[in-house]
Amino acid sequence: MRLERLQLQGLRCIADASADLDAGFNIFVGANGAGKTSVLEAAFLLSHGRSFRSGARDVLLQRGAPGLSIFSTVRHDNGDLARLGLGRAGASRWDARLNGEDVPIGQLIRECAVVCFEPGSHALIAGAAEERRRYLDWGVFHVEQEFLPTWRRYQRALKQRNSLLRTDASLDDGLYGPWEQELGRSGSLIDAWRRRYLEALVPNLRNEAARLIPELGQVDLRYRSGWPEGEDLSATLASQRGRDQGRGHTTAGVHRGDWSLSFEHAPQREHLSRGQEKLVALACLLAQARVDAAHRGEWPIICLDDLASELDLAHQTAVLDSLLEAPAQVLVTGTEIPRALQGSSVKVFHVEQGQLSPLL
Numbered sequence: 001m002r003l004e005r006l007q008l009q010g011l012r013c014i015a016d017a018s019a020d021l022d023a024g025f026n027i028f029v030g031a032n033g034a035g036k037t038s039v040l041e042a043a044f045l046l047s048h049g050r051s052f053r054s055g056a057r058d059v060l061l062q063r064g065a066p067g068l069s070i071f072s073t074v075r076h077d078n079g080d081l082a083r084l085g086l087g088r089a090g091a092s093r094w095d096a097r098l099n100g101e102d103v104p105i106g107q108l109i110r111e112c113a114v115v116c117f118e119p120g121s122h123a124l125i126a127g128a129a130e131e132r133r134r135y136l137d138w139g140v141f142h143v144e145q146e147f148l149p150t151w152r153r154y155q156r157a158l159k160q161r162n163s164l165l166r167t168d169a170s171l172d173d174g175l176y177g178p179w180e181q182e183l184g185r186s187g188s189l190i191d192a193w194r195r196r197y198l199e200a201l202v203p204n205l206r207n208e209a210a211r212l213i214p215e216l217g218q219v220d221l222r223y224r225s226g227w228p229e230g231e232d233l234s235a236t237l238a239s240q241r242g243r244d245q246g247r248g249h250t251t252a253g254v255h256r257g258d259w260s261l262s263f264e265h266a267p268q269r270e271h272l273s274r275g276q277e278k279l280v281a282l283a284c285l286l287a288q289a290r291v292d293a294a295h296r297g298e299w300p301i302i303c304l305d306d307l308a309s310e311l312d313l314a315h316q317t318a319v320l321d322s323l324l325e326a327p328a329q330v331l332v333t334g335t336e337i338p339r340a341l342q343g344s345s346v347k348v349f350h351v352e353q354g355q356l357s358p359l360l
Ligand SMILES: Nc1ncnc2c1ncn2[C@@H]1O[C@H](COP(=O)(O)OP(=O)(O)OP(=O)(O)O)[C@@H](O)[C@H]1O
Pocket: 011, 012, 013, 014, 030, 031, 032, 033, 034, 035, 036, 037, 038, 039, 058, 059, 060, 061, 062, 063, 306, 333, 335
């Protein structure tokens, strides 16, 4: 799939800008603070409903602007065209539109898949478990239609149980039981989907890691459900009520799940250099893109933010060569055209003070 046209209003320093994108490589070049990352952020927002940068949602809205909007046309490989829109007026909730109709945001983000490697991506390896769960669940969301409603049921039951833990000292079965049953049912489904997704991911991850970081040797992935292996989740929750009450929150369930990688020559995460963490994160993201491509029959859009300052030339070349072969639409940013792409057929946009101009 590819983004054909991207129109942005009121996003960070971008008051009003648009770009007609190429089906292959698109490079956004400009000085620091020009608005390059904001262009990738817009594509990511359409496909995730959130930014990849930390901070409150409010900082996305240009200071003083009445609202923020992102429109794009997405061309699928079978020729179908979808018109996507995402906007917010002031501090209100997101409004999502698909082909001119108001839709729930989940429907919008299912339509468009964007995988983004950016300076914060190493958090996938070195950061909190929440980052790894988000990565995993984004992949599962795109392959399992029932993931989103199931995840919402789980979150609702979790909120209810946490609220009981803080307000009800009785530990009464009648109060806790229904929520724990729901957590057990929806949590077990999510856990099974996550495991199935990882089975598809691991061979792709091994290929990407062998291409990008062969010196680390074979990679193994270990997944932990978030409760003791082989136990029934609702029974675990029932037996842990007292302990959870002391802690004020639910300590077992898919919201505590995590995964980790271990390489033949770097068994622990602490054995990786900062640059290797980034390469491992990139291998995970490219593997996710390959799983998505195999499932949909078309490649997701790949965004590479500040590529030249994140990777050395040999690794930039390895990544870009594999994406050229893919073939995927790729959006890259940099203060100049990355050396690995000089001389290639690419569309270049100059970004300056939130304005985008194609360079001929
Ligand atoms: N809410 C906001 N309103 C107005 N301007 C903002 C807002 N949030 C961020 N900015 C500005 O928007 C720009 C964001 O730039 P962005 O991160 O997209 O730049 P970049 O070209 O990728 O920069 P770099 O090369 O330094 O990474 C910065 O100049 C920043 O000061």
